[in-house]
Amino acid sequence: MARTVLVGGTVVTVDADRRVLDPGAVAVDGDAIVAVGPREQVLAEHPDADRIDLADHVLLPGLVDSHGHAGHSLTKNLADGAGDDWLDLVKEIYFEATGTPFWRAEGRLAALERLRAGVTTSLSYVGSMPRVDDPRFAAAAATGYREFGLRHVVAVGPPDGLPVDCADPEAGTETTVDLDRAMATTGAVVDDLHGNADGRIQVAVAPSSLVPEMDEAGNATEASVDQLRRVTEFAEREDLAIHAHAYEGEIAAADAADPEVLTERLSLAHCAGIDSEEVALMAENGVAASHGPLTHAYAWDRFPVVEAMEQGVTVAVSTDGSAPDRSFDLLSQGRIAAQLQRAHHGDTSLLPAGRVLEAMTVDAAAALGLGDEVGSLTPGKRADVVAIDRRSAKLGPHLDTGQTVPRLVNYADGGDVSFVMADGAVRLRDGAVVAPEAPTVEAVLDDAAAAAGTALDRVDAADALEPHPDLWGAVRYGE
Template identity: 35%
Template sequence: MIDIDLLFSGGTVITMDDTRRVIDDGAIAVRADRIVDVGPSELLALRYRSGRTIDTTGKVLIPGLIDVHAHAGHGLIKTMGMEQESHWEEIVNAAYTVGTTPEFWHAEAQLAALERLRFGVTCAVSLLGGGDTIMRTDDPVYGTAHCEGVAAIGTRSVVAVGSTRPPHPRTYARWDGGQRSERPVTFEDQLAVSRGLLDDWHSKGRIRIALLTPVLRDEHAKTMSVADYEAAVRQTQTVRALSREAGVIFTQDGHWRGSVQRARDIGILGTDALLSHAIDLSDEEIRIVADTGTRIAHNPSAIASILGRCPAVELLEAGAVVALGSDATAPDRSSDMFRHMQQCMHYHRTFFRDPSVLPPGKVLEMATIDAAKALGLDGEIGSLQTGKKADIVVIDMVRPHLAPFQMPAFRTIYFANGNDVDTVVIDGEVLLEGGLAVKADTNAILKAANREADALVTRMSLKSMTGLPDGFFGAARYPTARPKAE
């Protein structure tokens, strides 16, 4: 018999491998950080001697879920200003550029990583800021605090850093106790900070760094000065060149209104480019995405998906890789990828008025193996098969809303939610068991999150943004304009 460290036995294994095997009474053998075998429980029990065996009878095993688009910082400002006369973007801009401290970014990173862990999300992309042009890259201390926070929880993270849209310089602030000091920050400053974070953190443990620039849409060509627009193009090309030189993912947030054609013309597309939202694309833009191999992060629960539609089905049929993102936990959603898989199906089925659109197995692919492809990590994660990283999620199916235990693949995708996750393993390390974090101090993380959120509200005088707005009760719609895309 072959010695291994960990054996999962008795559950239904949805492998997401090349043949999409579903193994009833299946088993997964793990040695160190890798899967060494996947197959019937009876066979693996004869083949391996395990240091620990976990009985997964009555449970479903899937690869770790992957969230390809989210924002760092959002976990501590959930719903704040979202429905108070649409102040959400103003709060994000102020908070992330002049209102936050390294302690804020550390506490938020830990809270977000803990939420993901609880929901079986083993890998996620986090933009270090909100919107497509609000980056906390004035000083490396903020990105470092974020990376340290995530690393302590143990989830995988792709941290996206980069520049803001011209004009520059932009005003940023730091806090020393209650004292605020401001300074102007140039594109060159942000590029230097991004390079530093890339050097310090890329491929350090489970952290990777991605690079980004703001999207350039039709309105920017019309409203920006000629000099600022030309500067934006040059800066985008500079950051894109660095991403190619470093061999890291290049991502952008908020593609819409002719932006894909502009991105092609600027020369930034390719298989290592990940475009988020991608709503209301033209037929030509769909073909551009497919022909260039550019990846799409589809966020069906985002506000952008209310204001426009990502043609995910049409992109898939054209041959593009489309993966699922949460768009983070603010202003009005969570990191629960089960929720986003279900939302994705209903969103597109409603559009086409056709319940045959997006079979459940496809949306699971979009949150596992296709998401891994979008990040260039499909050789390591995204499926349960020999040689890959041991990122495994175990779902407890012995629950009323998941019973009876028939058709487990359907039950998992249509009915499960993040709170049904029982066990999470990353790199062969058990990080969640019985629904509880193994090495993270949940109470301490929640206490720090509350402390830093309260401090931000006080620091930025945001108390009025935390109450109930007019129209919260008693009306069919709010009386004021709703938030812009985020």
């Protein structure tokens, strides 16, 4: 018997039958969903359960953000996020000016933002590319997700440009990271974090790039082949997911160098510039894609989203983090993803609302290898449920159940999320955080401001907070 019944208005299950129940209810026992069905039926089957009244809401699975970066929440909009200036600055901050207080403060702020946006499962690299000189940084970055009770995948693996120099100002140490050090730290993070918080904290083996170096002919260099093989062998031995950025030519180069890496275990972020042959390789081998519509990578070169979906590639919509010029509001980015494809193809029929919602729930969960646990409101899965308050001018009027999913995808955003349950525990109620182990919102914000200011001081970059000289009147930055 269920301990709790979420008494809905409309319940969007995203289950195998894509049921939309109006009115519906979700019964929860412990950390699992035990029943989803018409409201009166579920209430009759579980008469003694505690009831949470969400009758004026739409219930749906917790959203899944399948690609992002820790660190971003403390580097938002620096240098106006203009071109390479921002990326060069944050690399310096992440690798030369941060210790565990920075990563802990940033992770708490990121977890809080994701919670408020209805994102109950997420993935983040520790840095713009993995910082793997010491496993303490990954542990610190995961702290907020554990405290707020969310599900989180820590992405850790070899960074690009090995060897990479790192400094820890708190400890007064400097470290040069080579492939051996990167893999050793990855192993230490797995030992320390994987399966923590009742399984909510997991680790993915995540090199920054699938193929970090290629020669003029587009073949993986010897160092890249060595990295590919070691990453693949480690992930298979530890039974872990693999996640990486990938751009034009990298999938083909990986296939030629070590085809064993191209499996359902692998998900790739961005995939900007890949051609039809690389899309086919993804489809044939079950490799998933995580598409960030607002990323700089997509501005430089497109990922063929529609073409990949049509060939059977699992495509998730993700945020890529909360900087330099975006947020963790995954709901709002879903409709942007759809509009960009419609504009590119000149076809407004593309990407129906249900497909967009799938890309942020069930397909995103599958991309991370978590499809059996989350992504839909299905008995047996974890009780990750969000509720959107539809009592607003933006989402009204409620006329017909058939309009529920299009209304959500086309109009709702993270600010409309008023209730979040993760792993069967209520974490947001009436828009207020309910997480006894977490610091207060005020403490999170104060610590974040202090940590960000300290990091900027260490790299002597206070000017990055000044308005860009091309803020007003110019057509582009750098004129």
